[in-house]
Amino acid sequence: MSSEKAFQDYYAPAFSHCYGCGPSNEHGLHIKSYWLDKEKKETFARYTPKPWHTGGYPENVYGGLIAALLDCHGNGTALAAGYMHEGRAMDSEPALRYVTGNLTLNFKKPTPIDGELEMRAKITEVTDKKVVMEVSLLAHGQVTVDGSMVCVRLPATRPDASRAAA
């Protein structure tokens, strides 16, 4: 696993500044997403909340972090899905980037802050313009949040969008 490149590590320079998952953002969370099962189109990522990421109760994670973790994992998943849809490698040109069109989350149970969290996504539809998926968050192996995302492809019309601009 440690030798495998995360989806986010394929972002072109212009797309790598996201606070949640951009490798270039020094302050950021650096969320890293990977294939869980490529056949089943399932992906995962893991993140350990900081002690100050408390929510409504101090033993739980705050909702905004959960939304951010799933949002960034979803767009990373969409990236992988987009290249797969086009039948080309993740480091090929033109570089792809997706952003959130819709994020729908159901908070089923409180998410405890005392351990590593796992984000999951299952791709259900890919077109030239968007990727649709189901998402979920697990804590201690139990699903605490589920939902769905629609990620929209950005047009590759920026001069700095190419990796050659790095």
Add this chain to the structure above:
Amino acid sequence: MSSEKAFQDYYAPAFSHCYGCGPSNEHGLHIKSYWLDKEKKETFARYTPKPWHTGGYPENVYGGLIAALLDCHGNGTALAAGYMHEGRAMDSEPALRYVTGNLTLNFKKPTPIDGELEMRAKITEVTDKKVVMEVSLLAHGQVTVDGSMVCVRLPATRPDASRAAA
């Protein structure tokens, strides 16, 4: 406005640790929500993104922050709605607290990072168990994100939930 207490400043100690909006969280965002129009059941809050809160493109805000801002503003709005529903003051006992049941967001336009953002909520339904509302985010006076939230009331069964436990 500066003399008016924000909804979040009414949270009992046990409920004041949220990274997004808890007054007790030193590291947090300290989101402050207020009535915009009590008759119309509309609320607002404002937040200026930090330079590192960049998103897919560096001139835009990252989606996870947007979700966090609306999530915390929504639960603060639910708090005000809950006390109003019970016909009592926000500093009365027992202390109320809401957490997110559902968060649904539609990202209509990119949200620029170069200025103050405004979060809005309009309460559409209040019961003994939940508050339902429409939410939106504005940048430079334009709506960039809209959606809805269902906030669920937490049971007041914790000994530290009372302000007397402070």
